[in-house]
Amino acid sequence: MAADTVDKELLKGTIPLMVLSLIDKRDLYGYQIIKYLRVLSGETFVFKEGTLYPILHSLEKRQFIVSYWQESSVGRKRKYYRISEQGLRELTDRLMAWNTFTGAVALVLEGEVPVNEA
Amino acid sequence: MAADTVDKELLKGTIPLMVLSLIDKRDLYGYQIIKYLRVLSGETFVFKEGTLYPILHSLEKRQFIVSYWQESSVGRKRKYYRISEQGLRELTDRLMAWNTFTGAVALVLEGEVPVNEA
DNA sequence: GTATATACATAGCGCGGCTAGGCATAGGAT
DNA sequence: ATCCTATGCCTAGCCGCGCTATGTATATAC
Numbered sequence: 001m002a003a004d005t006v007d008k009e010l011l012k013g014t015i016p017l018m019v020l021s022l023i024d025k026r027d028l029y030g031y032q033i034i035k036y037l038r039v040l041s042g043e044t045f046v047f048k049e050g051t052l053y054p055i056l057h058s059l060e061k062r063q064f065i066v067s068y069w070q071e072s073s074v075g076r077k078r079k080y081y082r083i084s085e086q087g088l089r090e091l092t093d094r095l096m097a098w099n100t101f102t103g104a105v106a107l108v109l110e111g112e113v114p115v116n117e118a
Numbered sequence: 119m120a121a122d123t124v125d126k127e128l129l130k131g132t133i134p135l136m137v138l139s140l141i142d143k144r145d146l147y148g149y150q151i152i153k154y155l156r157v158l159s160g161e162t163f164v165f166k167e168g169t170l171y172p173i174l175h176s177l178e179k180r181q182f183i184v185s186y187w188q189e190s191s192v193g194r195k196r197k198y199y200r201i202s203e204q205g206l207r208e209l210t211d212r213l214m215a216w217n218t219f220t221g222a223v224a225l226v227l228e229g230e231v232p233v234n235e236a
Numbered sequence: 237g238t239a240t241a242t243a244c245a246t247a248g249c250g251c252g253g254c255t256a257g258g259c260a261t262a263g264g265a266t
Numbered sequence: 267a268t269c270c271t272a273t274g275c276c277t278a279g280c281c282g283c284g285c286t287a288t289g290t291a292t293a294t295a296c
Contacts, residue, residue: 012130012252012283018226025231031243040229044222051284053245058283076243076292095227102220104162108136109213111158113143130252130283149274169253171276176252194261194274 015047015055017098020083020091023065029078030056056081064090133165133173135216138201138209141183147196148174174199182208 022028022036034052037045059065064087069077083091140146140154152170155163177183182205187195201209 014223015284018223021227022229022231028231029243036229036231037226040226041222042225044218045226048285048287049244050246050286050288054284057245072243074242074293078242079244098223100162104159105132105136105216107160108155108158108163109139111154113140113146113154133253147274166254166256167275168255168257168277172253175276190274192262192273196274 014098015051016059017091017094018045019052019055019059020064020087020094023081023083024088024091027080027082029070029080031078059087062090063087132216133169134177135209135212136163137170137173137177138182138205138212141199141201142206142209145198145200147188147198149196177205180208181205 018037019033022033028036030049030053033056034047034049037047037052056065056067060067060081063084065081066084067079067081070080072078136155137151140151146154148167148171151174152165152167155165155170174183174185178185178199181202183199184202185197185199188198190196
């Protein structure tokens, strides 16, 4: 595994977190979110539509985000998403969970393993 | 989701990393690894045997760890694991992947979302 | 006219971890 | 004596997330 590739498994659960975080800053449409994830992550997160769209649909179904169509001067219509009240709460919760999680992993990785038996 | 609970989804792929990291420090047996993960993580990672043992078997099958039985003064026999050469390489790779991954997530979470359209 | 980029959608698969159960030994409590 | 708890190992089968693969549609560049 090269240093600039991500273990896909590690991603589980973090994509919705990142998506909510981005939409929280500004209303975005799907294709745009894929680009932002790619650019902001320094080309680490390169997702296909097949990965992101179902996640957006799931987030909308659970009412964390709300969609609306909007014309663009170029290309076809875009489906924008904005975050809801529940979405804000979900984002807060997921951020806490993320920090707890990475903190706990760090503790284990840096932790001393006692030499004595239990 | 409470702050002291982990989103199980986030765990995907990180358990083998933590397990390899622990065994790298000292030979350990399964039940012991569960305890260390629980204690070192500050009660964040509380795994059942049904979670850990299959992971150990998988790591051994891929020859990242090697097992051997050893009597104990109390209780039944224990199956210890030690890390192999390949396991050391795997651990290094997974550590890099972990750092890349968490770094990229941080970039996205803290990233500025430009106001202009692409 | 066809290749590329944009933009959205979904059925179905793969795979990691978890549930739920089982087996076995020892020590302490009742 | 019997039960509970802790220790210690094992596995079939499920669940759920993300990915593959594919399809549709519009606009621009060559």
